[in-house]
Amino acid sequence: MKKFYNTIENLFNESIKGVAKAHQDILKLNPDPCYITRVAPTPKNKVVVISGGGAGHEPLHAGFVGKGMLDAACPGQTFTSPTPDQMMAAAEAVGTEAGVIYIVKNYAGDIMNFEIGAEMTDFPSESVIVADDVSLPKDHSTGRRGVAGTLIVEKMVGAAAENGADLATCKAIGDRVANSTASMGVALTSCTIPALGEPTFTLAEDEMEMGVGIHGERGIKTMKLGTATEIVAIIAKAIDDDLKPQKGQRILLHVNGLGATPPMEQYLIFDLACQYWEERGVIIERSLVGEYTTALDMAGVSITVTLLDDELIGLWDAPVHTANLRWGC
Amino acid sequence: MKKFYNTIENLFNESIKGVAKAHQDILKLNPDPCYITRVAPTPKNKVVVISGGGAGHEPLHAGFVGKGMLDAACPGQTFTSPTPDQMMAAAEAVGTEAGVIYIVKNYAGDIMNFEIGAEMTDFPSESVIVADDVSLPKDHSTGRRGVAGTLIVEKMVGAAAENGADLATCKAIGDRVANSTASMGVALTSCTIPALGEPTFTLAEDEMEMGVGIHGERGIKTMKLGTATEIVAIIAKAIDDDLKPQKGQRILLHVNGLGATPPMEQYLIFDLACQYWEERGVIIERSLVGEYTTALDMAGVSITVTLLDDELIGLWDAPVHTANLRWGC
Amino acid sequence: MQVTSDMLAELIKAASDTMAEHDAEVTELDKTLGDGDHVINIRRGLGFLVEQSEEISQLDWADAWKKMGMTCMSKIGGASGSLIGTFFVAMGKDAAGKTVDPVVFAQAFNAAVEAMKARGKSDAGEKTMLDTLIPVANYLTENCGKTELPALLAGLKETAIKGMESTKVMHATRGRSSFLGERSVGHIDAGARSTQLMICAIAETIEAKL
Amino acid sequence: MQVTSDMLAELIKAASDTMAEHDAEVTELDKTLGDGDHVINIRRGLGFLVEQSEEISQLDWADAWKKMGMTCMSKIGGASGSLIGTFFVAMGKDAAGKTVDPVVFAQAFNAAVEAMKARGKSDAGEKTMLDTLIPVANYLTENCGKTELPALLAGLKETAIKGMESTKVMHATRGRSSFLGERSVGHIDAGARSTQLMICAIAETIEAKL
């Protein structure tokens, strides 16, 4: 394993200090229990939006703390859900009478730790569970995994909260976005978790792993490496089968780099995905290409689609000022 | 080699279409000869800022076309300088009576191709050569390479031009920023140029390549892999020896990921670099961390420092609206 | 002989040692079916427990379990942190105000398993640590207060091992391994193995005192 | 025998074939001292020249060289594109309006080398394609119009090869390889090798017609 670090144990804890320093105009760090909040105080009557999850997916979630998006983020150790004391401390730091909405990726660890945190906090609260990975069937025993669609839920719920929506409305919007969002990923390599020191799995030179999540784990199927067009067709079809966009449907198309895949390839995938849906009369109304929900140094990409309507377009376009998404202000 | 593509020959040409689609609110593509311009027309009396260079360093340069930064970018094939006809066509598309300023990374190919392009264009023009890589001695036979500092020159010259500075002023600012900027990079792996199909060089598990450029080529020295603190100390010292910042000097500190190195490690390097300079009484006035000048899928980082004064801070803070740098609007 | 809470420092150390010893093996299991962090998580928590173990040994059983539960909850992370944290907090709650004898212990252990099931929305046969813990809970109910300590401990180990082994042929339906579907069959669950290892290490530490 | 511009299609094909044949070898040289794209660049340009070669063969020497120069300039890219483009454009300019006989050819070739030196701010001994081209230019000045074609061609090849080989011991001071400093010593320059290969392939194509 080749990485930059002093000690593996402290890699994450030292790195998060760098995040706080680099973005001190936007966010601040509480080191222990570890959480990140906005520097600008949250208005008293605003619903606060809190997310979190294991580290290793940067810029998710700390990179999305700021005006128009998250009020706080709770990072766990690499690929390990954060613990309830972090969520409690974050909620106490930023919570308001208007309530707390937690945005949680659907993993046993995240769900349970957020649940315990919420149980131990007095603010009224709701949770939106993101389970957008359509590589798993909808009726999978634990539900689907939450992957790159999380960012979209955070953006839209964040905008709603910033606009003054109440807790029930934020929850309804979050659920609606989550239900209108589908993602699927493909990997060319696994990643190397610092504490493990070697890739979680290996693939042959002519193989790809289809339907991967964001933890360097195996996906749904090891396949022969296809052309970019073939790969996009597989993923797009899975998304289509789930969301069933009609002709004329407006969508947000998000191509997410998983870590080691350069922008050149991400934009190629994006271009091919545009072609796929445009050929079917679907309208690419908004788009986002780049590394937003990564899996350390995994080579791979994911494609995410959210079905849009005027309300969701408004929430997407609303001003946002975070370290890694910024527009309109 | 594992990459997403249909054919190697068309990877870049297809990908750049994706860039144009993803950012159609900001930029547009002329496919042949290939150049990217702003969608918003350039005001008639504004100095036009044009840059370009081989592909493979994305988001540089197309990601920095837009208000407050570049008027046009000319991408070459992967790691290959663009050709004079591209620069001519771009200049003809956006050029104004106020003149054209070319921002060129100091490589034989870039210098010569831009030179020929400028010679064949009628607009008054100037060039700023960026040669910020302090891993080479200042009196190196060809001058130093241009690396991640290019972005800073583009931002500040772009801001000056947007503010209405004339050609001579833009040139003077560009030269001043270029002379106040020093960078150095380190790699843990080489990268794989698509057309070559295998890494340009290989390193042992316990080796790093110090003083690398951004083309996947060998650096100045192959060394035993050090701790992050040791690595930062080597790079920071080289930058310090060049720029000689005094106590109280304000700097812009830019940590740039070269491709496969995750944000967690980039921010760790950033945090350590902050410590290095803060211990010496140097003030980290502005900062930028992320992948801005990449070398395909190279694992590594570079550190760049620009000495700041009020004028340069003003130019850095000025509104910018491009695909990959955006603030203030 | 009576097992008293002042032995907890030793028991925690035994659990910690066995996880250190089997680090590579169990990590491999979580790499195969999960994300590879299970041992790191568990050992992070055990590290804190070892640090606090002198203090913990001063407490009565109920308070000791509660404290251990809170530490696990806030230091392990992941799925196992919330589950094991929930487990010990529930044991402590169930035993609160009671004198812990073998029967009370068995009741507390059962209450803890129920709490874990509720927290994980899971049950036996889903290829998790519960496939070690549920048979152990049943075994304790049947034998605590009836079987002598040496035989109890021997049977306990046997039960835990059988439970752990039973996960091999299971198709995972909870936790990360469920994402693998049919591909999860044929491998032992990491959490089932780690809980079995810790139970056996604790049993052996007590046996060594007999 | 006279070498006429209608042979250009054949000569371009010869250059193209030799670069295809030596692709791996020369790529390796640019990977060692540069960024590995030299052959890709050259072959991209040659591909366009081959496409245009029928048309080029219709032109007189001066116009043919100009056209070749413009194509190289806009299709090769990198350092070599601007240099080779400059070379052919300068040849065309120098020969414009003249009847190209061996002496005029040698003059044009020398003018082209001078233009390349000016463009590259470089000279002999810097470990570049000029270390093939400068000796060749000198050789042509000395021999064109004096030496018979068969001997001229044999000497030309020998000169090009000697020039190319001379780069091995040089310390690079121009282009990408200069960044390697002392580490550039011991390897042949890619551009020196590719220009030598193309010169030799052209010479051999003409020889085959004698």
Ligand SMILES: Nc1ncnc2c1ncn2[C@@H]1O[C@H](COP(=O)(O)OP(=O)(O)O)[C@@H](O)[C@H]1O
């Ligand atoms: N819902 C659940 N109920 C019971 N046990 C579970 C559940 N989900 C996961 N587990 C257990 O947790 C173990 C994984 O723990 P760990 O690797 O620490 O967490 P994570 O899966 O979050 O990485 C699994 O091997 C399994 O035994």
Ligand SMILES: Nc1ncnc2c1ncn2[C@@H]1O[C@H](COP(=O)(O)OP(=O)(O)O)[C@@H](O)[C@H]1O
């Ligand atoms: N300043 C220069 N003068 C003459 N030849 C040069 C100069 N710079 C580079 N070269 C030649 O160009 C070759 C490299 O060409 P190429 O790989 O196509 O371009 P790049 O270096 O831009 O990748 C070198 O091997 C060398 O022969």
Ligand SMILES: [Mg+2]
């Ligand atoms: Mg985990």
Ligand SMILES: [Mg+2]
């Ligand atoms: Mg090149």
Ligand SMILES: [Mg+2]
């Ligand atoms: Mg795990």
Ligand SMILES: [Mg+2]
């Ligand atoms: Mg080259």
